[in-house]
Amino acid sequence: MSPTTVPATTVPATTAGPVLRVPPAAPAVAAAHFRTSLALYADVSDVAAALGAGGDPGFVVLDSRSAESWEQGHVPGAVHLPTALIGERAGRLLDRSVPVVTYCWGPGCNGATRAALALAELGYQVKEMLGGFEYWVREGLAYETSRGTERGAADPLTAPVGAACPVNGAATAPSCGC
Numbered sequence: 001m002s003p004t005t006v007p008a009t010t011v012p013a014t015t016a017g018p019v020l021r022v023p024p025a026a027p028a029v030a031a032a033h034f035r036t037s038l039a040l041y042a043d044v045s046d047v048a049a050a051l052g053a054g055g056d057p058g059f060v061v062l063d064s065r066s067a068e069s070w071e072q073g074h075v076p077g078a079v080h081l082p083t084a085l086i087g088e089r090a091g092r093l094l095d096r097s098v099p100v101v102t103y104c105w106g107p108g109c110n111g112a113t114r115a116a117l118a119l120a121e122l123g124y125q126v127k128e129m130l131g132g133f134e135y136w137v138r139e140g141l142a143y144e145t146s147r148g149t150e151r152g153a154a155d156p157l158t159a160p161v162g163a164a165c166p167v168n169g170a171a172t173a174p175s176c177g178c
Contacts, residue, residue: 081115
C-alpha cells in the first residue's frame, strides 16, 4: 500500500516520528473521548463566567483543600469540604440534585480528582475545575481570604489582557481564542 492510499488514521512508519508513532484515534472515538472530557471537567474561565453571570449558576463549587489553604484564599461562594471529610459531611452540605464542581490547589494537585471520585461514589453529579485555585488567581479573578476579598494581577501568559470566553457562546464577550 502506498502512502497516498493509506487511510487518514494511519501514518506510514517511516514518516510518523514520535507524535504520530501511534496514529490518532478514529474521529468517532475522538469525539466520544472529548465529549466525556467535557462532561468531567470545567475550566476556570467557564466557572467564573457562570458564577459572574448573576442568578443561580446551576452548580455549587467545592474547595477540597485544608482549612489553612481555605483561609489563604478560595473561590467566592465556594463550599469548603476537605476530601477526607466528604463521606461524613457531604450529605449535610450538598444537595444531590445540584452538580458539584471541585477544585484544589492546581494542576499539580489531585485533591480535586479525589474529591470528585468520593462525591461520585456517593451519588453526586460532579466535574473537576481544571487549573484549580492556582489558575483562578492567575487569571486575575477575585478570591476571598480570612482578610476579605482580594484580587491579583492576571498572568499575561495564562490570561491574556482583554481575553474572556463568551458565556454560553454569547457574542458579547471578547473571544479568548478557545
